[in-house]
Amino acid sequence: MTAEALVLASKWSSAANRRREGLRAAHAQDADTLVDLLHTFMRLKSSRGARISSLTLEHYAESVRRFLAFTGPSESPTLALNQLSAEDFEMWLLQMQAEGLSASSIKRHLYGVRNLMKALVWANVLDSDPSAGVRPPSDPTPAHAKKKAIPVSKYAELLSLPSLLHAENSIRANRDALLLALGGTTGLRAAEIVSLDVGDVDFSLEQLTVRGKGSKQRLVPLSSSVLKLVRAWMTSRRAISAEGLLRTDALLVSLTRRNYGGRLTTKGGRDIASTYYQALGLPPEMWGLHTLRRTAGTHLYRATRDLHVVADLLGHSSVTTSAIYAKMDSEVRREAVEAMERLRDEV
Numbered sequence: 001m002t003a004e005a006l007v008l009a010s011k012w013s014s015a016a017n018r019r020r021e022g023l024r025a026a027h028a029q030d031a032d033t034l035v036d037l038l039h040t041f042m043r044l045k046s047s048r049g050a051r052i053s054s055l056t057l058e059h060y061a062e063s064v065r066r067f068l069a070f071t072g073p074s075e076s077p078t079l080a081l082n083q084l085s086a087e088d089f090e091m092w093l094l095q096m097q098a099e100g101l102s103a104s105s106i107k108r109h110l111y112g113v114r115n116l117m118k119a120l121v122w123a124n125v126l127d128s129d130p131s132a133g134v135r136p137p138s139d140p141t142p143a144h145a146k147k148k149a150i151p152v153s154k155y156a157e158l159l160s161l162p163s164l165l166h167a168e169n170s171i172r173a174n175r176d177a178l179l180l181a182l183g184g185t186t187g188l189r190a191a192e193i194v195s196l197d198v199g200d201v202d203f204s205l206e207q208l209t210v211r212g213k214g215s216k217q218r219l220v221p222l223s224s225s226v227l228k229l230v231r232a233w234m235t236s237r238r239a240i241s242a243e244g245l246l247r248t249d250a251l252l253v254s255l256t257r258r259n260y261g262g263r264l265t266t267k268g269g270r271d272i273a274s275t276y277y278q279a280l281g282l283p284p285e286m287w288g289l290h291t292l293r294r295t296a297g298t299h300l301y302r303a304t305r306d307l308h309v310v311a312d313l314l315g316h317s318s319v320t321t322s323a324i325y326a327k328m329d330s331e332v333r334r335e336a337v338e339a340m341e342r343l344r345d346e347v
Contacts, residue, residue, distance in 0.1 A: 022123030063112025183292025
């Protein structure tokens with residue numbers, strides 16, 4: 001049994017322990033213990049169970065801490081967790097709207113705290129979830145209108161930036177170029193990129209073994225351009241190893257002073273990508289690794305017009321998920337209108 005499993009077994013496994021610890025944490029507004037309860041509940045009771053991503057758990061923890069700040073200081077809260085009403089949650093949503101949070105962010109925070117309420121019900125601290133009937137604000141802007149992809153010409157420029165900005169540092173240039181391509185060409189998620197190990201690269205078959213959501217694995221082909229970037233980075237990676245500074249089997253490693261030679265983190269990846277987005281002149285709302293995945297999905301659909309291929313390469317369980325890339329590609333709509341005009345001209 002792992003150390004984590006032992007902690008779960010000793011602290012939350014029995015109903016009596018759950019109620020005692022839950023009551024104490026709720027009364028004291030103890031954020032750390034409440035987050036621990038939430039995480040345990042999600043791992044044991046959610047549909048994904050132990051496969052739930054660490055990023056989701058981090059987001060939910062952030063939501064809990066934000067809600068506890070709304071209820072007041074722990075030593076003298078204005079709202080007690082065992083006396084909450086639906087109106088309290090609605091006031092919280094209004095406050096977040098007033099702070100300028102987007103509808104999607106508010107929705108995510110509500111769902112995170114709603115799972116905490118469910119966890120408190122599971123611990124027999126609450127009789128029912130007071131947030132159950134509360135609905136997040138609707139977002140009038142469709143997802144495909146908000147989540148933009150990088151245009152084809154701009155993407156080519158993006159991939160050229162590492163060698164231009166770091167001409168004196170080929171190790172960093174090679175690492176960064178591969179990071180951008182793994183997201184923007186192969187369409188990997190942020191967590192998938194940083195979880196890649198050297199052994200996941202199959203040079204003979206020119207493909208990657210990718211561990212996706214829910215521990216699902218898929219094989220992703222490497223284009224000739226990406227394979228070239230992999231080989232260049234592997235040369236740089238061996239140079240780090242020769243200096244005795246490599247501390248991981250990860251494909252991509254950190255080059256920061258604190259974590260030099262260790263596995264690159266998702267935050268590190270986001271920071272690297274954002275540097276190049278800024279140099280490219282992209283707006284801040286596009287600064288994130290997922291922009292690269294959206295770019296890959298949009299360009300794949302433009303090249304193939306086949307949602308099944310897009311879903312397969314990106315690891316979507318349904319083509320419905322991939323359909324957003326067709327909506328995001330404005331050129332698809334333009335071509336459809338022009339095709340309609342040609343049809344009419346033929347009559």
